Amino acid sequence: MAVDPLIELHDVNKFYGKLHVLQDINLTVGRGEVVVVIGPSGSGKSTLCRTINRLETIESGRISIDGRPLPEEGKGLARLRAEVGMVFQSFNLFAHKTVLANVSLAQLKVRKRNKGEADRRSRELLERVGLVGQADKFPAQLSGGQQQRVAIARALAMDPKALLFDEPTSALDPEMINEVLEVMQQLAREGMTMVVVTHEMGFARSAANRVVFMADGRIVEDRTPEDFFTAPESDRAKDFLSKILKH
Ligand SMILES: Nc1ncnc2c1ncn2[C@@H]1O[C@H](COP(=O)(O)OP(=O)(O)OP(=O)(O)O)[C@@H](O)[C@H]1O
Numbered sequence: 001m002a003v004d005p006l007i008e009l010h011d012v013n014k015f016y017g018k019l020h021v022l023q024d025i026n027l028t029v030g031r032g033e034v035v036v037v038i039g040p041s042g043s044g045k046s047t048l049c050r051t052i053n054r055l056e057t058i059e060s061g062r063i064s065i066d067g068r069p070l071p072e073e074g075k076g077l078a079r080l081r082a083e084v085g086m087v088f089q090s091f092n093l094f095a096h097k098t099v100l101a102n103v104s105l106a107q108l109k110v111r112k113r114n115k116g117e118a119d120r121r122s123r124e125l126l127e128r129v130g131l132v133g134q135a136d137k138f139p140a141q142l143s144g145g146q147q148q149r150v151a152i153a154r155a156l157a158m159d160p161k162a163l164l165f166d167e168p169t170s171a172l173d174p175e176m177i178n179e180v181l182e183v184m185q186q187l188a189r190e191g192m193t194m195v196v197v198t199h200e201m202g203f204a205r206s207a208a209n210r211v212v213f214m215a216d217g218r219i220v221e222d223r224t225p226e227d228f229f230t231a232p233e234s235d236r237a238k239d240f241l242s243k244i245l246k247h
């Protein structure tokens with residue numbers, strides 16, 4: 001299948017002081033593709049996500065989204081952040097705003113929709129993540145799983161070209177993990193382009209087109225889930241899998 005590249009990283013290098021945190025990263029994510037990124041703590045997974053929507057700068061290499069290089073600053077950067085949504089481990093909702101207002105806010109400010117239009121879209125998205133009945137509540141009145149689904153609805157409200165997820169379920173109690181993964185599975189089925197850092201291997205197996213395994217700032221393997229889980233090539237990946245699949 002010919003890939004229609006949406007996210008492209010070429011020879012990307014990033015340092016934190018002397019720490020070479022991303023080393024010669026080459027990665028292409030095709031439109032509609034779901035790429036799961038796994039690897040040991042400190043391997044650079046979060047940094048990789050953060051460079052893609054330019055929350056972090058890079059020292060060398062090129063990153064482009066939909067054929068355009070990442071903008072440096074200003075309007076282009078705001079547009080990029082709208083085009084590439086991010087969902088974090090901590091949901092980062094505004095505590096003093098209702099669920100509806102949280103989902104509508106950036107639509108008003110960034111997309112310049114009027115309030116009626118934004119709220120209508122927000123209700124549609126809340127319906128999609130199973131939370132339309134909670135629209136008038138405040139974040140603290142929701143469970144962690146519900147708050148994370150609000151955060152996903154908020155990201156979707158920008159009509160993003162791609163979504164990045166950085167361990168979206170790792171702050172959740174076990175019984176809430178599935179409700180978030182199900183929403184993500186649904187997005188994957190609908191063709192959303194997604195880069196997902198997660199330890200949920202079930203999700204990786206069922207939703208990912210590719211698994212990218214990172215260690216020490218490098219991409220060590222980039223393969224289909226089937227290949228990766230049944231026959232990891234590198235010792236690092238074998239070691240990692242034996243640890244996480246044990247529990
Ligand atoms: N702002 C920063 N300043 C300096 N070093 C940093 C900074 N952020 C991350 N690092 C270091 O960069 C390396 C990669 O960090 P990163 O958070 O990307 O790893 P990770 O794979 O996401 O790990 P984890 O699984 O624990 O989330 C680590 O050694 C980390 O300590």
Ligand SMILES: [Mg+2]
Pocket residue numbers: 045046047
């Ligand atoms: Mg991380």
